Amino acid sequence: MTAPNANTASQSPPTGVSTPDANAGLSAPAFSPLYQQIKAQILQSLQNGEWQPGDVIPSEFDLAARFGVSQGTVRKAIDELAADNLLVRKQGKGTFVATHAEQHVQYRFLRLQPDIGTIQSEGPAERHIIWCRRVRATAEIAKLLGLRTAEPLIQVRRVLRFAGVPTICEDIWLPAGPFKGLSVEQLSSHPGAMYRLFESSFGVRMVRAEERIKATTPDPETASLLDVSEQTPLLSVERIAYTYNNAPMELRRALYRTDTHHYKNELN
């Protein structure tokens, strides 16, 4: 029962891995290390909701028994998932599913920082929802979100203020299906950041994102919302956020004022 890899009478370690026996003749050059397969299985359990954000997952030894491998192999799989910010290890306590809720970083994907002073010493941002309505995907937006043209979307426009100054104005597009029922009330009343709401109310956890940045000037409406002139150069930040299976689930187009803030990026 507990030793699926048992294969020899001697006490040599299980050969495992590349299924050397079944590969007689010409076989696909596919070679996947055991820990990658374990990683994929753990990912599967995350996607299908077996373990919810914030939960503890089974211990390394439990998982090793469950998958019929050694603890070290499970460890390597978890190491990679932790490096991807999908799991969080806590010595003495266990390994947890990463969550936007308990993350001490308030804005996971926001790279805008005040020019001087300690980070976020300015306190939490004020969030003002301008409106939230159902729209249909343009060809361009559909392509970015991996949908078909004219599929229903929810579009949210909001403004973020730091220390009372309107600094960010953004449009957010979400596929209507997974986010059915999203309302202005929900958005306004929810205390935390937006990704927290997505996670707790819609079971959608954003895992990574890509941003494309340009410099531009605002249209009249946005200029008014940000309290700047139409000639003010602003950062245009287009973000696509992805959930577990690398599926795009959100498109944001934001304009950032950079008179008191800057976009910070670390290059390695």
Added chain:
Amino acid sequence: MTAPNANTASQSPPTGVSTPDANAGLSAPAFSPLYQQIKAQILQSLQNGEWQPGDVIPSEFDLAARFGVSQGTVRKAIDELAADNLLVRKQGKGTFVATHAEQHVQYRFLRLQPDIGTIQSEGPAERHIIWCRRVRATAEIAKLLGLRTAEPLIQVRRVLRFAGVPTICEDIWLPAGPFKGLSVEQLSSHPGAMYRLFESSFGVRMVRAEERIKATTPDPETASLLDVSEQTPLLSVERIAYTYNNAPMELRRALYRTDTHHYKNELN
């Protein structure tokens, strides 16, 4: 000589690590895993030039013998250094000191991409050095580079063209000491990217960098160099590049045209 951790007569594995004996009484809570110490020693050999960029370093077993630890411990140290892009592992061949020269990525820290089309299908950039002269550090620049005001610097101004279009105009400040002798001829004639020259001719290897991005408009001179109007919004990118010991060694202030290109960032 070769077994600094030898400590017991029995064949139990060396206890090592936390020096449990010397820690009687109240001691600093410092605890450094063995592999971190190995990592530091390898880093030391990189800094003092024992292994040059492009070189193979000794095999994991050789290093294990040299440091008196097991191969697995050396492996973990190298894993982290490889994750930091300081070393590059090549299965079957060895572990190499990372270099800007052989890196297939031409511009290690440049995040600007053409809006459409395959990445860098536009061919290599044309580099035009505008000038290169000795200056003295302003208080602001000195602070950013960790120097004192009025220390001698070399300042380079250049323009990069993609597909014939001037797209980037940047000023580069370098401490005069480490870069003694840097000349326009050297900069112009050197075939590759700038960091390659720094590495091969001055022994300075840039390891990581930070960028601060704002939106702005160009001054008249820069507008002319980039062939745009003074009202054109541009990305202002300030980069500080660091060498091994986390010491800042270069400051760049660049303006990017974003009419045909965008700054791309991956968020994890």
Added chain:
DNA sequence: CAGTGGTCTAGACCACACT
């Protein structure tokens, strides 16, 4: 105290590159 993740070791075997 028991349970968890974190470190370290020793040894086996696999995949890849060079000669």
Added chain:
DNA sequence: GTGTGGTCTAGACCACTGC
């Protein structure tokens, strides 16, 4: 074939958490 990094195992002990 030899040597390199890459994977896997088994077992020991350390550090941290909470009962």
